[in-house]
Structure formats: C-alpha cells, structure tokens
Amino acid sequence: MTEKTTKKVMSNRKFLGINLSVLTFLVIFTFAFNYFVVKSYNTIEIFLTGNTGATFEGEGADAARANAKEVSLRIEAEGVVLMKNENNALPIDLKKNNKVAVFGWSSHGMVLGGTGSGSADVTNAITFYDALKTEGFDIYQPLADFYKSFKTDRQAGLAVGSTDMAIYEASVSKDYKADLLEGAKAWSDTAIVVLGRVGGEGNDLPTEEKKGFDYLALSAEEQELLDYVGKNFEKTIVLLNISNVMQVAPIKNNANIDSIMWVGLPGLVGNTSIAQALSGTVNPSGRLADTYAVDFKKDPTYYNAGEIGSKTYTDKSNAHYIDYSEGIYVGYRYYETAAHEGFINYDEAVAYPFGFGLSYTTFKQEMTGMKEKDGQIEVKVKVTNTGDRAGKEVVQIYFTAPYDKAEKIEKSYVELAGFGKTGLLAPGESETVTVSFAVQDMASFDYLGEKAYVLSAGDYEIKLMNNSHDMIESDKYTVKKKAVYKDGKDGKRDSDLIAAVGIFGYADGSNETVPVKYMTREDMTLPAYAEPRQASAAVKATDDASYKNDSVALATYENEAVTTGVDAGIKFNDMAGVAFDDPKWDEFLDQLTVQEMIDLVSYGGYKNEAVASVEKPKCLDFDGPNGFNNQNASSTGVAGGWGVAYPNETVVSSTFSEEVAHLWGEALGIESKNYSIPGWYAPGVNIHRSPYDGRNFEYFSEDPLLSGKISAKVCHGAAEYGLYCYVKHFAANETETDRASNGLFTWLNEQALREIYLVPFELSVKEGGTTAIMSSFNRIGDKWAGNNFELLTTVLRNEWGFHGTVISDYYMSMQAFMNPQWSIVAGNDLLLTGMEFLSPKWSDADLADPYIQQAARRAAKNIFYTTANSNATGSSFAMAGEESHLTRTLLTLIDIVLGVGIVLYAVLIVLRTNKHKKYIMAIIEQRRGSAR
DSSP states (O other): OOOOOOOOOOOHHHHHHHHHHHHHHHHHHHHHHHHHHHHTHHHHHHHHHOOOSOOOOSHHHHHHHHHHHHHHHHHHHHHOEEEEEOTTOSSOOTTTOOEEEEESGGGTSOOOSOBGGGOOOOTTOOOHHHHHHHHTOEEOHHHHHHHHHHOOOOOOOOSTTOOOOOOOOOOTTTTSOHHHHHHHHHHOSEEEEEEEOOOBTTOOOOOHHHHSSOTTSOOHHHHHHHHHHHHHOSEEEEEEEOSSOOOOHHHHTOTTOOEEEEOOOOTTTTHHHHHHHHHTSSOOOOOOSSOEESOGGGSTTGGGSHHHHOEEOTTOTTOEEEEOTTTTOOTHHHHHHHHHTTSSOHHHHEEEOTTOOBOSSOEEEEEEEEEEETTEEEEEEEEEEOSSSOBOOEEEEEEEOOOOGGGOOOOOSOEEEEEEEOOOBOTTOEEEEEEEEEGGGGOEEETTTTSEEEEOSEEEEEEEESSSSOEEEEEEEEEOSOEEESTTTTOOOTTOSSOOBOOOGGGSOTTSSSOOOOOOSSOOOOOOOOOOOOOOHHHHHGGGOOGGGOHHHHTTSOSSOOOOOOOOOOOGGGGTTOOTTOTHHHHHHTTSOHHHHHHHHHOOTTEEOOBGGGTBOOEEEEEOTTSOBOTTSOSSSGGGTBOOOOOOHHHHHHTTOHHHHHHHHHHHHHHHHHHTOOEEEOOBOOOOOSTTOTTGGGSOOSOHHHHHHHHHHHHHHHHTTTOEEEEEEETTOOOOTTTTTTTOEEEOOHHHIIIIISHHHHHHHHTTOOOEEEEOSSEETTEEGGGOHIIIIIIIIIITOOOSEEEEEEOOTTOTTSOHHHHHHHTOOEEEOSSGGGOOOOOHHHHHOHHHHHHHHHHHHHHHHHHHTTTTSSTTOOOOOOOOHHHHHHHHHHHHHHHHHHHHHHHHHHHHHHHHHHHHHHHHHHHHHHHO
C-alpha cells in the first residue's frame, strides 16, 4: 500500500503576510480614491458626463449658433488673402467651366483649427469638397476617393502637446496610379492644390536643426506634386491651409503656379467662404498679418525661438532660458529697417510683405487731408474702385520717425500707425476712410537713457502704403521739441494714469553670466545661437523666492487683519454696475470670511467658485480662442461642451477690419449668454515672434498694433452681451518649449517688452475695456509672470487703469515656481486649478497672515467686480450647475464595490486562516495517531 502524497499548503504566516499587505493597499487606495474624488469632483463630473453646467441646448442656443456661423462666414470671406494671381486663373468662371481637379491630401484632411486650448468641435464641419459642390463646382471625385483611402483622418490631437505634425502627402511617382492622373487631366484644365499645416499648444514647430526637417518648407512630396500639377494643367491654384507663415518663395517663383490664396484655418463653416472666394462670389480683401520671408534661417529670431531657442543653464538642469536678442526688430520691423540700412536686399529676403493682399478688382488710394488736433493726427484717404468688380479695400497708414543714433533709441524704419477698411464698393464708387492716432503713439521707449517714453524732435513721415514696403504717398508732421513722458519732465502720456517709467531692467539679461546682446539699427547682424551659460545669482535665488522678499508689493498693503463676517445684507446681484471705487465694495467684502476669500482665489479651473453667503453662483470660464471649448467635456457633439468653431484668430486679424472683430466679439457674447458661460479664456494676443511658434494660430499677428486693435474690438463686442474675456498670455509667452518647466526665463529689454509684447494687452484694456487677463507660464527675466508685481499691478492697474481679474495659466502645486501666496500679493487674483487635488496649499499661518488676508480681499474684490459686471448677474442668467446623478451614482457604486470587496476579502482571509489552522491541527492529530 502506497502512502498518499500530501499537497504542500502555504503557511498562515506567509499567507497573512501577502494578503494583509494587499488588504492594507486596498484600504489605503480606497481612502486615497475618496480624497481624490472630494478634491476633484468638478473635474470628474465634467470628464464623465460632459456636464460643465453650461446649457448648449434650446431655442436661444440654436439661434446663437446660427448667428455664430453667419459671422464665421464673414470672417473667412474677409480674411482670405490673395497672394498671387496671374493668367486670370482666379476667379473661376463657373458658367464657362465648373470642373476642377482638387489635389493635395489636405483637401480631404483640411486643417480647421489648432490643438490644445484652441481645440474645437469640427465633427459636423462643412468639408472643402462639399463647399465646392454647393458653390457649383464639379470636382474630380476619384481624386477625393484616393486621398481618403491614402489616409483617412488627421490625428485629432485635442490634448496639449499632442499636435500631429506629420505631412501626409502622397508621392506622385510612387502612390498615384497613371489612370488617376490621366483622368484628372482629362476632367479639367484647372487644378486646385491644398497644402496644410497644423499647430497647437505644448509644441513649437519642427526645424531642420532640431528635428531634421523644416515643417514650414515644402516636403519632397509636395514639391513633386506642385511640379507635376503645374506642368500638366493650364491653371494651377494653391491654397495655403495654414496659420503659421510658410516658406512660399518656391511656390511664388514657380512660373507654372498661377495663383496662391492663404485661407488660414476656416473652422466649422469657413470652407463655404473659401469656395465663394474661388468662384468670385466673394472678392478677397484680406491682408497678410505677417511677413513672408524667403529664408527663415535668416530671420533674427530663428536661433533664439521655439525648440532650438530654449536653452538649459549648464549648472541648473531645471532652469531654461530664451533670449529675445532681436529687441524690437520683429517681423517687418526687421526686414524694412535692415533693408533701409543696407544689411539685406529686400527683394531677395522677402517674398510677401506684411499687409500685402490682392483683389479681383483694382483701387486707387489718395490722401485727401491730414491734420492734427488735440494731440490726434487724422488722415483722410479717398478710395475709388477703378476695376470692374465690387470689392473692399484696406487702408494702411504707417509712420517713419526721425532717427538719430546719438539718442541711442532703437526705431523701426516704418511702423503701423492705423488702418481702416471700406465697405463694398461698386466699380467707380468711392469712399473716404479716416484713420486717426495719437501723436504720443509715435514715441519710443528709451530703456537705456531716460527710461521712459520719448517723442523725438524732428519730421515724422506719415505714409499711406499698400503694405509695410510699398508706399503710395506721404505727408509730414513735425515735432518741434523733444518730449520725455515722465514726472519732472513732460509728465505722463495722456492714455496712462501714471507715467510709464523703467521698472523691468532686471529682465534685460545684462546680469546674466553671459550678458544678453541686442540687435541695434547700427548693427543688424543676425543673432546666432545664445551662448551656453551658467545660471546667474538671480536665477539661482529663484529657488528660495518668497512674497516676503517682495518689499515693493508688500508696501501696497496694510499689515492688519481684514474685517470679516459682517451681515450687511448685500448680495452678489446687488453689485452689478457698482463702480470699482464705490465704498459699497468695502461693505460687501466685509461679509466674507477669510476661508471664503481663499477658496475663491484658489479654485479657478474653467470656473470661479460659488460663494453661498452672498449668493454668488459658480461662473463658468471656457477655453477656446477658436470658439468655446471645454477639453474635459465629451467631444461627441455640441451638447458635450463646445461652441461654434470660428476661423482662427490670424484669419480674424487678416480681415484688417475692426468691424469684423467687433462682430466676432458680439457673436461670442451671444453664445455666452445663451450657453450660460460668462467667461472666456481668450483672445490670445501674444506676438507671432517666430514662424515656428506653435500657437501662432491662436494669436493675431506679428504686429502689436494690429493685434491690439482687433483684440480691443473683440473684447468690446463680447462685453456688450456680458462676456468677460481673459486676454492672454500676459506676457512675452511666444514659446511653447519649456514654457512651464520651472517657468521659462525670458530675457528681453524693456523697450521690446513695452513696444512689442505689452501693446496688445494695453489696447485691450484701454480701448477694449476688458475686465479679465490671463498671466503666463513664463518668467519676465527671473520673475514668474504670475508673481510679477511690476507687470500685474504697476503696469496693468496703475499705469493702464485695469479693473478686474487676473487668472494664472494652468496651475499645479507641484510647480514650485508658481507661488500662490506671492501671486495674490503681486496681483494675480485667481489660480487656474484644473485639477483640484493639485490646488494651492494654504497653512493656518497663511490664513492668519495680515498681508495674505489683505491680498486675498483685494483679489476677491477683483473677481466679484468681473463677474458682477457680466451676464452672471440678473434673473435672466440661468446658471445650470446641477451635478449629474449619473456621476454621483457611479462614484457611489465604485465606493460600495470597493467597500464590500474589502470586507469580503477580510472575511475570506479570516476563513482561510481558520481553515488552515484546522487543517494543520488535523495533520498533527493524524501524525499523533500514527505514532501511537
């Protein structure tokens, strides 16, 4: 008889060691999960259900969307730019021949918007093919089918940093079948080629030095396609479906390419306007918002921008820097000045100048009068349509200031002073356009000498120009005596509340271990790569930065606790329309507790919080320079959290129409009112400093005046319907690379900062009346923009007179350079905390700190002022804000499953342990019996 083999069973000690560890982990996980849910409920609610509290359905919402689409058509129609038109290629006469062969994968995968914050829902967008068919074109369908089979869709890339920068273009020699190409030639003698590029938040565009290919140059496949189409079709038209500037010289200089039309990113319905521009139903009237250089490597920003421009300090791996070495010479300011001074040959350097654009008709412009009154120069320009088609014309006024190198003040050879646009003029019809600007606006900021704005004495040439390079005629304005706009000399500029004087000297990089050098008009040699350098003492000191070290900021507060908890009976709605300086604000604010103020300033992710004690509702703030979006919401349709996708901001600025900009603001305001979204994270007004800046699609232009004038009108139009616009990103945030990695150290001189990068914000405040600003990720010099008292208080509030809220860019507590205490002391009122569990941490000592209390009270007032003067007040505003039962039920079920699972697991551990004990005892008894 053989002995039965006993199966080896894990000991209780080992079993308990493993399973109690697992049980402990599950218990800790459950507590952590619940903590996360409590801290991030709003984010989870939005992510799971798309319920942001907005109301995207109903008759009012439908009407708002319909209006938004009409405005979109107007924007695109006036924003497309005709860059080349030879051999009468455009417009296409549909009565003679409506057949076209449409080439280029982007004709199928049209770029309709950007990615990241500029994402938009284009699920139901009008395709380019459908727009052509609706307009009456007959396309060669086999080509469209080929592109769809070649590559179905462009990667969506809604998330930050996920931009799909592949150039999907088929090779003529490898991918096209001969019968497809022959069929296209037999179909029509007219070909349209669409070339597309996308841009987005979180990425700058690839350069040859960094990625091995130049994203803004033609790919080999595109060049091959253009060569083939140009040689095989009688008329070839190229559409540039791109917001960034492209290297177009090879297209322009190709004798077989008849026409080039820049169309930007057309959004939901803009393809309709593009088709109408091709047929002549719309006469193009847009103008280029940027200079189109021939060789981007010869642009002064090339080696100090984007992916190759951000450098890392050799002895500080978490600190990155970028040098704005070109100073004020950005875009046309460089090319026009360098050509005038003999450093470049303009015709060899520039393919198309800033402000360039053609029409299907011709115009004559003539200055009929110029006068100065009360410090304003007024230029009257008579515009006559001398052609045979109705059209609109843009009037551009520039000035050339007297330049004396002994003054050591940098000046562009020409600078845009103002612009205007006619209505639709019939052939032979005339209209007089008046362009006005202040004499003081021609002053330059002397950052080396007077450290103030200086209006030099001498003759100022006031020029009527077709663009930044081609002059029509000019007149002269003489300043007899030099003016210095600071106290003790000629006082402040009329548009300022206090004199704007030098306060950003620390940002010019002169104290860096290798001092930053700036381009001058005397030496316009192109800047090379910034030299590698170690971190300066100021850079190293940022690791220990504290608001308590900011004595200038602290001096503006009283070192005493604030009054709290008073029952004054004043509610949120009572503050609508109350002037910012009205004593009633103090009575209102006395009702708040310190904790309420801290909570209000701390939780600003796509909203600002409800305050129950004064009956303030939660106010929704949506992202979206291309139209309202909430990236955490469902992307399945409008009800998920999306408004209408408009043509991108560069298209808006290319209209050169303040009227169109105002209409866009109104359309957004109407959407806002009907969607219950009183706040908007836009418009973006950073400068197109470099063609490779990843977010140029959501900014207006290389020119600060054009950007600021358009933004001001957008803000003004939006405010008419109660929408407050967070104009962003304040300031000098022109690079995506390393922007949020310990705050990119941005070195620039104060003249460039004030004359180029602050102007769009300045005009948004002074002319647009915006009550909201978004600060930026980067640092101005060594100070994070959100902790920068000089920027957020001295300039924004004290100089410009801004009243309202400053919100940070996306805040996470793990980003140590974003100091929440310092931010509210400096003048940043609200933190954009998209994930509540990464929200700012406030100690009991912080809450008891009189300076923090004073700053929190001031910040709370600013937030209340912004929201009380929006469509969030009044009975007509229905703030939905109801949480989804689905979300709460789902989270509760998860909790129940976790709880029951833990209990059952514990019971099973006990049962197994007891069973094992009995098993062991049985074996022992068996062995004892055998021994007997």
